[in-house]
Amino acid sequence: MIEFSTYNVIFFSISSFTLISAISVGLVNSLMRSLFFLILTFIGVAGLFILLSADFIAIAQLLIYAGSISILLLFAVMLTPESSTNNGNSKYFLPGILIGIIFTYLMVALVTIFQFNQLSGIHLKKLDFDNTIASIGELLLGKYIIAFELASILLLFALIGAISIVRSNESDFLISLNNKDKK
Amino acid sequence: MSLIFSFIPYIKRLIVLILILFGLAVGFILSKALFDLSIYSNAVFDFMIDKSSYNVAYFSSSLIGALGIISFIGLVLLVGSWVERRMIAKFQIRVGPNRVGIFGLLQPIADAIKLMQKEVLVPAVADKLLFFIAPVAIFIPAILAWAPIPWGPNMTYLNINIGILYIFAVSSLTVPIIFFAGWSSMNHYALLGSMRTVAMMVSYEIPISLSLLSVVIITGTLNLTEIVLWQSSNSIWLGLLIPFSLFTFFFSSTAEINRTPNDIAEAESEIVAGYHIEYSGMKAGLFMAVELGNAVLLGALVTSLFLNGWFLFGLENYIPPYIIFIAKTVAIYIVLIWLRATLPRFRLDQLMNFAWKMLIPVSIINFFMIAIETTIITNLDSSKYIIYLFAIINIAVFVGLIILWSKIFKIDKFSPEKIAPIFAQKIGGIKAMEGTKSVD
Amino acid sequence: MTVQENYELNIGPQHPSTHGVFRIKVSMNGETIEDLDMIVGYLHRSMEKLSEERTYTQNIPFTDRADYLAAMSNNLGYCLAIEKLANVIPPQRATVLRVIFAELQRIASHAMANGTLVSDAGAWQTPLLYMFREREKILDLFEMTCGARLTTNYMRIGGVAFEPPAEFYPLLNDLLGELPDKIDEYMDLLSTNEIFIARTKNVGIINPKDAINASLSGPALRGSGVPWDLRKADPYCDYDNYDFDVPLGLIGDSYDRFMVRMFEVKESVKIIKQALNNLPLGMHKTQIPLALRPEPGQLYFRTEGPRGELGYFVVSDGGPAPYRLHIRPPSLINLSLLKQLAIGSSLPDAIVTLGSIDIVVGEIDR
Numbered sequence: 001m002i003e004f005s006t007y008n009v010i011f012f013s014i015s016s017f018t019l020i021s022a023i024s025v026g027l028v029n030s031l032m033r034s035l036f037f038l039i040l041t042f043i044g045v046a047g048l049f050i051l052l053s054a055d056f057i058a059i060a061q062l063l064i065y066a067g068s069i070s071i072l073l074l075f076a077v078m079l080t081p082e083s084s085t086n087n088g089n090s091k092y093f094l095p096g097i098l099i100g101i102i103f104t105y106l107m108v109a110l111v112t113i114f115q116f117n118q119l120s121g122i123h124l125k126k127l128d129f130d131n132t133i134a135s136i137g138e139l140l141l142g143k144y145i146i147a148f149e150l151a152s153i154l155l156l157f158a159l160i161g162a163i164s165i166v167r168s169n170e171s172d173f174l175i176s177l178n179n180k181d182k183k
Numbered sequence: 184m185s186l187i188f189s190f191i192p193y194i195k196r197l198i199v200l201i202l203i204l205f206g207l208a209v210g211f212i213l214s215k216a217l218f219d220l221s222i223y224s225n226a227v228f229d230f231m232i233d234k235s236s237y238n239v240a241y242f243s244s245s246l247i248g249a250l251g252i253i254s255f256i257g258l259v260l261l262v263g264s265w266v267e268r269r270m271i272a273k274f275q276i277r278v279g280p281n282r283v284g285i286f287g288l289l290q291p292i293a294d295a296i297k298l299m300q301k302e303v304l305v306p307a308v309a310d311k312l313l314f315f316i317a318p319v320a321i322f323i324p325a326i327l328a329w330a331p332i333p334w335g336p337n338m339t340y341l342n343i344n345i346g347i348l349y350i351f352a353v354s355s356l357t358v359p360i361i362f363f364a365g366w367s368s369m370n371h372y373a374l375l376g377s378m379r380t381v382a383m384m385v386s387y388e389i390p391i392s393l394s395l396l397s398v399v400i401i402t403g404t405l406n407l408t409e410i411v412l413w414q415s416s417n418s419i420w421l422g423l424l425i426p427f428s429l430f431t432f433f434f435s436s437t438a439e440i441n442r443t444p445n446d447i448a449e450a451e452s453e454i455v456a457g458y459h460i461e462y463s464g465m466k467a468g469l470f471m472a473v474e475l476g477n478a479v480l481l482g483a484l485v486t487s488l489f490l491n492g493w494f495l496f497g498l499e500n501y502i503p504p505y506i507i508f509i510a511k512t513v514a515i516y517i518v519l520i521w522l523r524a525t526l527p528r529f530r531l532d533q534l535m536n537f538a539w540k541m542l543i544p545v546s547i548i549n550f551f552m553i554a555i556e557t558t559i560i561t562n563l564d565s566s567k568y569i570i571y572l573f574a575i576i577n578i579a580v581f582v583g584l585i586i587l588w589s590k591i592f593k594i595d596k597f598s599p600e601k602i603a604p605i606f607a608q609k610i611g612g613i614k615a616m617e618g619t620k621s622v623d
Numbered sequence: 624m625t626v627q628e629n630y631e632l633n634i635g636p637q638h639p640s641t642h643g644v645f646r647i648k649v650s651m652n653g654e655t656i657e658d659l660d661m662i663v664g665y666l667h668r669s670m671e672k673l674s675e676e677r678t679y680t681q682n683i684p685f686t687d688r689a690d691y692l693a694a695m696s697n698n699l700g701y702c703l704a705i706e707k708l709a710n711v712i713p714p715q716r717a718t719v720l721r722v723i724f725a726e727l728q729r730i731a732s733h734a735m736a737n738g739t740l741v742s743d744a745g746a747w748q749t750p751l752l753y754m755f756r757e758r759e760k761i762l763d764l765f766e767m768t769c770g771a772r773l774t775t776n777y778m779r780i781g782g783v784a785f786e787p788p789a790e791f792y793p794l795l796n797d798l799l800g801e802l803p804d805k806i807d808e809y810m811d812l813l814s815t816n817e818i819f820i821a822r823t824k825n826v827g828i829i830n831p832k833d834a835i836n837a838s839l840s841g842p843a844l845r846g847s848g849v850p851w852d853l854r855k856a857d858p859y860c861d862y863d864n865y866d867f868d869v870p871l872g873l874i875g876d877s878y879d880r881f882m883v884r885m886f887e888v889k890e891s892v893k894i895i896k897q898a899l900n901n902l903p904l905g906m907h908k909t910q911i912p913l914a915l916r917p918e919p920g921q922l923y924f925r926t927e928g929p930r931g932e933l934g935y936f937v938v939s940d941g942g943p944a945p946y947r948l949h950i951r952p953p954s955l956i957n958l959s960l961l962k963q964l965a966i967g968s969s970l971p972d973a974i975v976t977l978g979s980i981d982i983v984v985g986e987i988d989r
Contacts, residue, residue, distance in 0.1 A: 006238045032366060036313060039359055059345055059352045067355030071381055074362055133344060133405060275752040371632045375654070375970075443747060444818055452640040452743045453971050527818045528745020530971045531654060605848075606868035 011051055018044030026100070031077045035070065042066040056132045195285060218503050221337040224248045248340045252329050259479050260472045261291040266513075267475070267520050274524035294468075301464035309461065310367035317364035318462060318469040324356045325473045325480070332483050333408040335493050335504035346407040347395050350484065351388075354439070354477075358384045361448075364470075365458035376457025379531055380441070380448040386538040387435040393546035394428035394435070397553045398488055401425065401560075411492030417570055422489035424574045427549045427581045429489045431542055436484075438534065440477040443523040447531050482515030483508070490515075545584050552580065629657050632970075636665045640743045640974050643984030647961075647977075654969045659962050663955070666988040674948045679705050679915045680780060682948065687774035689950060690986040692735050695728035695765070696928040697986075698778035703859055704924035704935040705780050709917035716905045717782035718860050722898045723795075724765075724777060725860075726891040730802070731761040732929035733842075733884040733891075736981035740881055741813060743978035744822040750813060757805055760798050767791055780915060782908030795899070802892050806885060814882065823878040827964045827976030830875060834960075841931025842883045843957045843980050847875030853927035864901075865894050877979035884981075914943035921947075930954050930981055952986040 021040035028034050042065040049058035140148045210217075224247040231240035265280070265288060272279025280287035305314060331346035333339040343349060358381055365377025398421060399405055402413040414421055422429040438445035441457075449457030459470040486492060490511050493504035529537070556573045563569055635646035644665035650658035670689060674682040686697040699721055706713060713721075735758060738751035762772040768787045769777040777784050813819050829839070834847040844851055852869040854862040870886035872879025917939040925934040931953030938947040957980050965973035 030310065032310060032363070033312060036316075036359075036363060039356075043356075055343060055345055056348070059348045063348065063352035063355055067352060067358060068385075070359045071362075071385060074359065074381065271747070271749075275749050276756055277752065371630055371651075375632075443745070446745070447971075450745060450971065452745060453974050455639060523747050524749050525812075526746065527741060527816065527822055528971075529818060530822060530969065532969065533821055605871045605873065 007051070011048075014044055014047040014051065018048065035073055035077055038073070039066050039070050042070070054132065056136055199285060219335060219337055220251065220503075220505065221248075221335075224251075245340075252340055253326065256326060256329060256476055256479075260475055261295075263475050263479055263516065264291045264294070264471075266517075267523075270517065270520045271524045274521070295465075298465045298468040303464040303466055304461070306369055306461050308369040310369070313363045313367035314461075317360055317367060318459075318466040321357055321360045321364070321473050322469060324353045324360075325476050328353045328480055329483070331407050332480075333411050333487050333492055334508050338505055339408045342406065342408055345405045347399060347405045347410075347488075351392065351395065355384075355388065361458050364462070368458070368461035370461050372454045372456070372460045373458050375454050376448050376460070379454075380458060382531070383438050383445070383448060383534060386535055387438040387542075390431045390538060390542040390546050391435045391439065393543070393550055394431040395488075397425050397428040397546075397550050400550075401553055401557050403557075403561075407487050411487050411494070414491040415494045419570055419574060420489065420491045422485075424570065424577060425489075425549070425553055426578050427545065427584065428553075429485070430581070431546050431549075432488070433481075433485060435538070435542065436481045437519070437522070438538075440481055441474060442478060442519055444526040444529050445534060446528060447534060450528055452528075478519050479512060479516050481519070482512035485515050486511040541588050545588065548584070549580075552577070634974075640739075640978060641984075642739060642978070642982055645982065645984045645987070647973075649965075649970070649973075651970065656965050656968060656970060656973055659965050659973075661958065661961060663984070663987050666984050668989065670989045671948055671950065675944055675946065678913075678943045679709075679917075679945065680911075680913075682945070683778065683780075684774065684776050686950075687776050688985060689952065689989050690928065690930070690933075690954070690983045691773060692983050693728050693732040693929045694773065694775045695724045695777060696732070696926065696933065698775065699725050699860070700924065700926040700928065700933045701935050702778040702780050703926060704922060704937050705915070705917070707924055708920065708922045708937055708939055709780070709911075709915055711781045711909065711911055711915075713782045714906045714909055715903045717907050717909075719898050719902050720783050720787070720907060721778060722860050722862070722865070723895050723902075724768075724775075724783070726895050726898075727761050727764065727795075729891050729929045730888050731758045733888050734758045736842075736929070737809075737881055737884050740823075740877070740975070740978040740981070741819065743974050744819060746819075750809065753809065753812070757798070757802060760794075764791060764795060764798070767794075779908055781911045782906070784908070786907050792899070795895070799892055799896055799899075803889060806888055810885065814885070820878065822971075822975055823881060823979065824876060825874075826877045826968070826972045827979060828874060828876045829960060829964065833963070834875065837956070837960045839931065839957050839960065840953050841928065841957065842880050842887065843931060843960075845869065846872035846880035846883045846979075848872055848879075853925055853932060857925065859924075859926055862894075865897050867891075867893050877975050880979040880981075916941055916943055923951075925951070928953055930983065930986070931957060950986075950989055952989065954980075954982040954984075955987045958982050958987065 018041055021037040021044060024037040025034045025041065028037065042061060046058040046061040046066070049055075049061055224244040227247050228240050228244035231243050268290070269279040269287070280290035283289040283293045305311060328350050330341035331339065331343060331349055333342075341349070361380045362377045365373040365375075365380070368374075398410060401421070401424070402410045404410060404413070410421070434445075437443070441448045447453075449459070454460070456467075459467055462470060486508060492511075493499055493508040495507045495511075499507055556577075560569060560573070629650045629652050632649045632651050633646060634649055635641040636644040641647070646662040646665065648660040648662060649656050650660075668688070670685045674685055683698055683701060686701045687694040690697050705711075734754035738754035741750040742748050764787075765775050765777070766772045768791060769775050769785055771777075829843065829847045831847045831849045834844050834849055839847075840851070840853075848871050850869060850871060853859075854867075855869060867890045870883050870890065872883050919939055919941045921936070921938040923934055923936045925932050927933070932951065933953055934951030936947070936949040936951070937945050940946040961973075961977060961980065964976050968976070
């Protein structure tokens, strides 16, 4: 049976908050509202990370997902027509449900296949935030240096790609302007 | 009798003077008791640990600390708005609020009462849920961000290793909230304002993070308390050692918190009030309060990151350290008010150009320079004197980079000769107008 | 492909920077203005029609309320027009007093115009209130002379209503002594301010051809470098006897219009000083019949108001009231270029351009 302790109370309140907002993402009609619930989900996940003594990951979760990715999604939503009120009658309703069921099945299968005994939370009851950044930094620039550098190169390519895409559009725009003048 | 009446204007000032003297005397007597406020929450902890479990004691003592910070924020919101209005009135050769209470000190309370009485209008087409949540939610990051601020030697509420990142992450949460506020109003002005906010905040987070990285790399820690202690142990203010980071951080933060000259998100003359145009009553008041609180938070951050926190040339041994900290914070806040009272506003594209074409490249250069300096400092034993040398070099480079940038982008300062008027030699000089003399 | 859709934005009738109840319907693409529709008429009080029911003297207060920021100049234009129609010759002292008050009004109006322009550029009202400091002093002078500050109703057909009191002259001299210094103070504060230059330089450029074709007048025209000032070109009130210059702009942007106004204030100070030196003694008003009946005829008379050519077209049928009175408001004509200037620019630029053109809605709608 689940032990009644402060840790468990906090864990279950945060995880239920996360789950409820995650379910709401799919249930509300308005895309903006589902985005709002998505941000709440991110915040809840950050809370779960804090419970696992992973303060850096939690802050990164807040910073990157709740602060930045959500902005990206905001812009994406702004570009979708009729996003504001009602997207319940979407033609992707049935495929969406199918994909959801498949995904849930995969998740459940994965959870049952793998052994998560190390992470059962027994020895994590006391929070311990000592030097997480230092150890993460040492790992990133030591053991996982190649992955780290590859990721940074990937980001650089993404940046340059974005700039080049904008540039080409700009030149097209200028050409069209010139044509307009000639006409 | 008339003599007594003629003194009435001075009696008010006399009363205030007596009150101040009284307050100083009481403060002197209590200075032992109030020197370190952390003893009170510790006393609560010690009291509770005997009666109940560790968690309950921890929770109750932290509640005391949180209450202290929240009451400070509440006080700042009230006094700050009065200070701002009075200061701007002084700048503008006006009197300012002086009717409610002595020197109008109760004006903020009267304002708050008025705002609470007003009806909160909700637009018929608004997204009611988001419209309701946004002004409440925007208060949460504004208060949470105060947690890791180091007030004094033992007075850091949340002494975490990732203090800077924490503040950065929590304050980045305001962006979607502001966007929701603007979008849910279903008003073009509000949407314009929130789009401007999002564009500006996304751009200005980069120079802010670069300038903070310089601080982190030179002190070797993300903990705000340790940054303050590093400055005092090396006996230099980081603002002098890395002036460009201070400038970048301060300027970019004014963009983040919507203060002049970067208040384009709620540019009054263009988009009226920006994202909170549709809010009325206390909801609009909440947005204003958050803005003011963020301005003071910026003062506290600049103080602890760049101005050596609670240290002030040994005075911290005689005055309670948090008083020094608050004084520095208020000084930065007054600089913000000064800027607001004097400067016009940039345009959105000018601000974006400034961020991407000036602040970010120069911040990167500055960052590399500081990285090199840090390696030299850490590899040398007599680091103290070399730090002063680096401070001079950095200030020189700071000035040089600004001049270089203005040369590259050809921003000449207007010389007085160019302002000299051109006078018409002859009236009606354009061909079409020649010959027309008068119409009878 | 993304589909771009313009959205409509209603700037005004209630908006901080439309300077009154003036409405601009803007079609915007992001922050860029694609199309623009100016809608006026919210302040229409039917002045021109109402004036057909009143005597010529009773119509003077209407002119106060047309351009409420330059009541003296409007009074002057109207009175000069009627005097010319009815062949009334005002005494010399009245003419000089009229020049003094019209130029004081020009200073007050320019202070307001430039102050609101800086306010539109985003300065939190500080320069506006600095300029109000001098404007207040001028309005005090008006008040002690004619009892009113804004709607003065001071000029009369055949002179001015009142002789200024004795304490008027020392105060005026003080004001004239300190005004050039104050102007230099504003110059220090604003004309070299990087942000203000960035906001107004190259914003809303009117080239001279366009300015003439749109029949602009006043600082909006002179800002484009067209040397045209009715005080020189078509002198009234003996303006040809005064020594003053007409400042011009370089390229016709908002900054030039701002600076032209600044320099015009200095020139106005010069004119007032000369007028005070040559103030003749004598009557301040000639007697005219209570119900003035000019000969039948029509006349268009124009003066240089603070905002430009202020014209009055009067038709008399020999009766005590004008058969027709038409006001040519400079603001309305100057405003006509806004559409051309604003399309393609961003919203903040359009606001600054509107501020630099300096409109008064009371005059546009009448």
